Amino acid sequence: MAGSEQLAPSAIAATCAARYVRPMQTMDPPCDTPDGARSSPAAARNALAILEVLKAVLPPRGEVLEIASGTGQHAAAFAAALPGLIWHPTDVSDEALDSIAAWRCTGPPNLAAPARLDVTDPAAWPVSPVDAVVAINLVHISPWRTTMALLQGAACSLPRGGLMLLYGPFREADRPLAESNAAFDASLKARDPDWGLRSVEAVAAEAAGQGLALTLRKSMPANNLSLLFRRI
Structure with a gap:
C-alpha cells in the first residue's frame, strides 16, 4: 500500500480553490421506460443494511453525491427511501451510466440524472457543495490513489460538518481478518495487484490529512464496515 500524502489545512484550501467546480445541475424529468437497467445480487442484499445507516446519519434534506454508483440500484432505492434528499449518482463507465x-426512469423525482465522474481527475467533480458523499464498494476495487483522490474530492465538496460514508470490507490492525475477506482480498489482488482490502487506519490517516475525521465505525453484515467521516 502506498504511503499517505497528507495536506496541511492551508494546502487543502488551496487545492479546493484551484479545483474546477461546476454548479449543481437541475434535474431533468424522468424518462418513460426502464429498458437497459442492470442489477447486482450484492446490491440487492446490502441495500437495506446500508439504508439503515444512511437514515441515522444523513440530514432530512439536502444533496448527496454518490461516487461509483454502478448499476444504479442503490441510488434508486436510497432516493425513494429518503425523499427529502436529492441523490446525485455518478460513475465513470458508460455501461454504468x-x-x-434506466433505473431513474422508474425512480423517484429526487433521483438526479447520472453524471460522469472520474474521481482521480480533480476537474471532473461535477457537484459542489453537497451535504454528503457516499462511496459503496469502491475503495477495495481500485488503486490506492483512487482512495486518496476520493478523500481529497470529498473534502473539497463538503462544508464543515458534512459527512462522507464509505462502505465495504476493510482490514483492521486490532482485529483478525475474516476468512471470507482474506479470500476476497486474494482474489482482488489476483485480478489487479493494485486492488485489495485497505486498512481502516490507513484510510483514516489519509482522511485526517484532508480534514475528514473518522467519527463512526459500524459493523455490517457479511464482514463489511460502514465508516463515517465528518468534515472539520
Missing part, C-alpha cells in the same frame, strides 16, 4: 439512467 446507461444502467443508472
Whole structure:
C-alpha cells in the first residue's frame, strides 16, 4: 500500500480553490421506460443494511453525491427511501451510466440524472457543495490513489460538518481478518495487484490529512464496515 500524502489545512484550501467546480445541475424529468437497467445480487442484499445507516446519519434534506454508483440500484432505492434528499449518482463507465439512467426512469423525482465522474481527475467533480458523499464498494476495487483522490474530492465538496460514508470490507490492525475477506482480498489482488482490502487506519490517516475525521465505525453484515467521516 502506498504511503499517505497528507495536506496541511492551508494546502487543502488551496487545492479546493484551484479545483474546477461546476454548479449543481437541475434535474431533468424522468424518462418513460426502464429498458437497459442492470442489477447486482450484492446490491440487492446490502441495500437495506446500508439504508439503515444512511437514515441515522444523513440530514432530512439536502444533496448527496454518490461516487461509483454502478448499476444504479442503490441510488434508486436510497432516493425513494429518503425523499427529502436529492441523490446525485455518478460513475465513470458508460455501461454504468446507461444502467443508472434506466433505473431513474422508474425512480423517484429526487433521483438526479447520472453524471460522469472520474474521481482521480480533480476537474471532473461535477457537484459542489453537497451535504454528503457516499462511496459503496469502491475503495477495495481500485488503486490506492483512487482512495486518496476520493478523500481529497470529498473534502473539497463538503462544508464543515458534512459527512462522507464509505462502505465495504476493510482490514483492521486490532482485529483478525475474516476468512471470507482474506479470500476476497486474494482474489482482488489476483485480478489487479493494485486492488485489495485497505486498512481502516490507513484510510483514516489519509482522511485526517484532508480534514475528514473518522467519527463512526459500524459493523455490517457479511464482514463489511460502514465508516463515517465528518468534515472539520
